[in-house]
Amino acid sequence: MLETIALERLKKALCALPGVGPKTAQRMAFHLVGRDRGGARTLSEAITGALQSIRRCRRCNNFSETELCPVCSSPKRNAAQLCVVETQADLESIETSKAFSGTYFVLMGHLSPLDGIGPEELGLDRLQRLLDEENIEEVVMATNPTVEGDATADFIAQLVKQRGIRVTQLARGVPVGGELEYVDRNTLAGAFQGRKDL
Amino acid sequence: MRIERQPAYLLHKRQYRESSLIIEVFTAEYGRLSLIAKGARRPKSPFKAALQLFTPMLINYSDRNELGTLTAAEQAADRYPLRADRLYCGYYLNELLVRLLHRHDAHEQLFRYYSQTLKQLARDTRSDKALRLFEKAFLSETGYGLTLHLDSSGQPVQADQNYLFSPEYGAQRLDAGHVNSQMVYSGKTLLALHKGEFPDGDTLKQSKFLLRSVIEQRLEHRPLKSRELFIKMRRTLTRETDEHE
Ligand SMILES: [Zn+2]
Numbered sequence: 001m002l003e004t005i006a007l008e009r010l011k012k013a014l015c016a017l018p019g020v021g022p023k024t025a026q027r028m029a030f031h032l033v034g035r036d037r038g039g040a041r042t043l044s045e046a047i048t049g050a051l052q053s054i055r056r057c058r059r060c061n062n063f064s065e066t067e068l069c070p071v072c073s074s075p076k077r078n079a080a081q082l083c084v085v086e087t088q089a090d091l092e093s094i095e096t097s098k099a100f101s102g103t104y105f106v107l108m109g110h111l112s113p114l115d116g117i118g119p120e121e122l123g124l125d126r127l128q129r130l131l132d133e134e135n136i137e138e139v140v141m142a143t144n145p146t147v148e149g150d151a152t153a154d155f156i157a158q159l160v161k162q163r164g165i166r167v168t169q170l171a172r173g174v175p176v177g178g179e180l181e182y183v184d185r186n187t188l189a190g191a192f193q194g195r196k197d198l
Numbered sequence: 199m200r201i202e203r204q205p206a207y208l209l210h211k212r213q214y215r216e217s218s219l220i221i222e223v224f225t226a227e228y229g230r231l232s233l234i235a236k237g238a239r240r241p242k243s244p245f246k247a248a249l250q251l252f253t254p255m256l257i258n259y260s261d262r263n264e265l266g267t268l269t270a271a272e273q274a275a276d277r278y279p280l281r282a283d284r285l286y287c288g289y290y291l292n293e294l295l296v297r298l299l300h301r302h303d304a305h306e307q308l309f310r311y312y313s314q315t316l317k318q319l320a321r322d323t324r325s326d327k328a329l330r331l332f333e334k335a336f337l338s339e340t341g342y343g344l345t346l347h348l349d350s351s352g353q354p355v356q357a358d359q360n361y362l363f364s365p366e367y368g369a370q371r372l373d374a375g376h377v378n379s380q381m382v383y384s385g386k387t388l389l390a391l392h393k394g395e396f397p398d399g400d401t402l403k404q405s406k407f408l409l410r411s412v413i414e415q416r417l418e419h420r421p422l423k424s425r426e427l428f429i430k431m432r433r434t435l436t437r438e439t440d441e442h443e
Contacts, residue, residue: 018216113289113424114210114296119434147251147277151285158435184247185273 007033059130061106061123062091071095071103078102080137082130084156086110086144094142102140105130110143110152122152124159131163141169145190199261201228205274206257207312208249209292213239221249221268222296223257226309230299233259235268245271252288252316253277264301278320286431287319287329289424294333298340298416308339326402331394333409342416345369346392357386365412381407 014025032040057069081102143149157167172190205226214220219238238245248271258270318328349369361369387404396402
């Protein structure tokens with residue numbers, strides 16, 4: 001029963017996808033090999049192609065098909081502004097907002113002392129080199145507003161300040177369309193601290 | 199068993215499956231527990247805002263054998279704002295508790311000490327004193343109390359004498375002129391630590407070494423990650439190697 005083995009293999013492989021358990025994997029597998037073989041072929045080629053061509057940008061860790069990602073190599077971006085984010089997904093969100101026209105550095109995580117994730121694991125030596133070699137005028141810390149995110153931001157801020165470069169942090173406030181009543185106390189406290197003149 | 203509105207602190211969290219967390223918490227009445235927080239990593243999870251380190255929480259959970267289930271979590275008071283070095287002291291406390299407390303052993307007194315120590319670390323008082331007192335309380339609350347006012351032969355410790363100290367044998371008085379490679383403590387330090395008062399920098403420093411050596415033994419000499427990281431981070435900042443410790 002060779003095809004059964006192949007089917008099992010496919011189901012297991014599909015379980016690697018986020019949010020996909022054995023049941024969903026089975027449904028997907030049946031669909032791909034049964035009903036939509038053309039689509040399955042396209043998917044398989046797309047995955048192979050992506051794996052071959054996509055790597056991490058040499059400068060910022062962003063996904064890229066070239067040594068430098070489109071953001072780092074674009075002449076329209078202000079390379080003097082560097083935004084530090086925890087994950088690729090954070091970078092994508094900021095890009096979607098079009099709120100920022102500088103470049104990025106993706107840490108791929110945050111400081112996590114009990115898990116042994118420190119400066120080396122976050123590639124901070126590379127970030128330091130970047131700060132030393134380029135003309136960065138402002139580093140925007142856009143780590144998550146958690147204890148770990150703040151710890152990471154504090155530490156990087158020290159590295160940046162040592163070099164006499166300006167460091168800023170994203171303001172914290174009430175989400176648009178949100179109701180004050182339902183906003184958690186830390187967010188409210190942060191929003192009060194960051195209030196502005198009208 | 200269902201527990202409701204239990205005062206607790208988050209000690210550590212790690213990802214579990216796609217959208218959940220396994221959390222280590224320290225509760226007021228039931229000690230350290232591991233709980234699964236289902237869906238805690240989803241964008242709208244009700245757990246998200248409350249599940250922060252160094253933050254007094256009230257939690258509901260159902261307890262089953264090794265791994266219980268978190269059913270509610272709310273923030274009970276402001277997060278203790280630990281910054282810079284203080285933050286790593288906080289991580290150090292958490293790692294001690296995660297490494298050395300057995301699950302489901304109640305430590306009500308220690309819970310109060312933990313709370314107090316966070317409060318002191320958050321204030322602008324000297325953190326080293328607060329840490330030494332926590333370490334001492336931690337040892338005695340977990341069954342490793344130190345006898346500091348009597349030496350190994352049952353004699354009162356003298357402030358002007360020197361002693362060796364080990365958890366097994368306690369304080370051993372050193373004869374004058376005794377040469378020993380081990381760390382030597384003054385009687386003054388032992389008595390100061392016994393009382394929990396540190397009159398000067400020397401007693402505080404010696405107390406730090408004494409407590410560290412006892413804790414290292416309890417950790418079976420597997421180093422604390424939070425400490426290693428703290429040293430590494432300092433080095434990154436000072437760009438020096440082995441500047442201290
Ligand atoms: Zn790039």
